[in-house]
Amino acid sequence: MSFDRRAVVIGGIGALAAPFIVRAQGTLERKDVKLGVGGKALLYYLPLTIAERRGYFKEQGLNVEINDFGGGSQSLQALVGGSVDVVTGAYEHTIRMQARGQDIRAVTELGRFPGIVLAVRASLADKVKKPGDLKGMKIGVTAPGSSTNFFANFLLARDGVQPEDVSFIGVGGGASAVAAMRQGGIDAISHLEPVITRLELDKAISVLADTRSEEGTRAIFGGANPAAVVYLRQDFAQKNPNTTQAIVNAFYKALKWLEKATPDAVSATVPEEFYLGDKELYLEAVRKSLSMYSRSGIVSEAGMASARDMLVPFDKELKAASFDLKRTFDSTFIEKAPGIVKL
Known part of the structure; x- marks a missing residue:
């Protein structure tokens, strides 16, 4: 190879x-x-x-x-x-x-x-300032064990929070993910476009971590x-x-x-x-x-x-x-x- x-x-x-x-x-x-x-x-x-x-x-x-x-x-x-x-x-x-x-x-x-974003419900933005503040909360991901789940786990671990300290909920990849946030089924979301832009335009979320750009990715991972x-x-x-x-x-x-x-x-x-x-x-x-x-x-x-x-x-x-x-x-x-x- x-x-x-x-x-x-x-x-x-x-x-x-x-x-x-x-x-x-x-x-x-x-x-x-x-x-x-x-x-x-x-x-x-x-x-x-x-x-x-x-x-x-x-x-x-x-x-x-x-x-x-x-x-x-x-x-x-x-x-x-x-x-x-x-x-x-x-x-x-x-x-x-x-x-x-x-x-x-x-x-x-x-x-x-990655293009993955971790965001919290807008109504919780005053309480949640960093990923570790999500301890005990429900986080929506495309499916448990998927890349969106891995990304959230990594950010939580940096703040000393383990996967078992939160609840991960599979919300799918499109309209179902948007609905889960709108309807209050989750407190935060680790997800991708176009779901994130939809929620941003709705002013439904506050972004905690963003890898949609090279700059954002380097800030989190230090490189590629x-x-x-x-x-x-x-x-x-x-x-x-x-x-x-x-x-x-x-x-x-x-x-x-x-x-x-x-x-x-x-x-x-x-x-x-x-x-x-x-x-x-x-x-x-x-x-x-x-x-x-x-x-x-x-x-x-x-x-x-x-x-x-x-x-x-x-x-x-x-x-x-x-x-x-x-x-x-x-x-x-x-x-x-x-x-x-x-x-």
């Missing part, structure tokens, strides 16, 4: 001089692929919808069936159980699975910082912290190398499209139901999120370490485990994606 940090994207005139997309070399071992995602409408997973709606999977000869679950932990369970072949989910899941001796690896980075990735079982990649390459090619093309896309172009591509009933809201959420998508598709070694260090303070199993962190990301396929060159 190679980790050449000098991989760069062709830009400018050179990129225009040759067709961007080429199919994976060789015959696809499998054209039909089942993919799991936990909250497809969330901007965290936007590259998936772009690859789907702009036909990048079909360009690669793939028929991708997307299974949308309530949260990332459920997508992971589907992969382990064999009901899906590949997942778009949080990079942290690969770390936890490697620690358990299961060879699940990321093959493409989709998000270079990878977010969504494409991950799968290593034996799938070994048995289906051309299919895996085709999947990576499609996602990489989606990342390069997003690098230059405008909010209007994004909103014109996704289904209207992603808007949460308000197109202007969605456009604002996209504006806040476009910078978070990966430019290279590569998870850096510093990012791997940052993600591990986020989990260790509250994950006793991981703290005691011994494993090779580099096995969480296989760069073989992204380094062969069209548009990548080595200097």
Whole structure:
């Protein structure tokens, strides 16, 4: 497995001089692929919808069936159980699975910082000034065991609060999350766009921690912290190398499209139901999120370490485990994606 940090994207005139997309070399071992995602409408997973709606999977000869679950932990369970072949989910899941001796690896980075926000109900803002003040309260997350849950756990642990000191409630990925806060079912929320912008515009929340920007991410983690990735079982990649390459090619093309896309172009591509009933809201959420998508598709070694260090303070199993962190990301396929060159 190679980790050449000098991989760069062709830009400018050179990129225009040759067709961007080429199919994976060789015959696809499998054209039909089942993919799991936990909250497809969330901007965290936007590259998936772009690859789907702009036909990048079909360009690669793939028929991708997307299974949308309530949260990332459920997508992971589907992969382990064999009901899906590949997942778009949080990079942290690969770390936890490697620690358990299961060879699940990321093959493409989709998000270079998390885009997760921890916020408290506006009516509690005078009482809750930092994550540790949430002790004893109910915190909404996409699903227990998902990246939104991990993020909240990390912030709580920094303030000396353990996961069992709060109640985590799965609120799903869209309108149900907004409703949970509006209806008083939760005291705080750890969530993603466009849910957070909807609640901000409603003046329903007060933000405690924000990783929607590189600046905010560095303030919390001290550096890079990878977010969504494409991950799968290593034996799938070994048995289906051309299919895996085709999947990576499609996602990489989606990342390069997003690098230059405008909010209007994004909103014109996704289904209207992603808007949460308000197109202007969605456009604002996209504006806040476009910078978070990966430019290279590569998870850096510093990012791997940052993600591990986020989990260790509250994950006793991981703290005691011994494993090779580099096995969480296989760069073989992204380094062969069209548009990548080595200097």
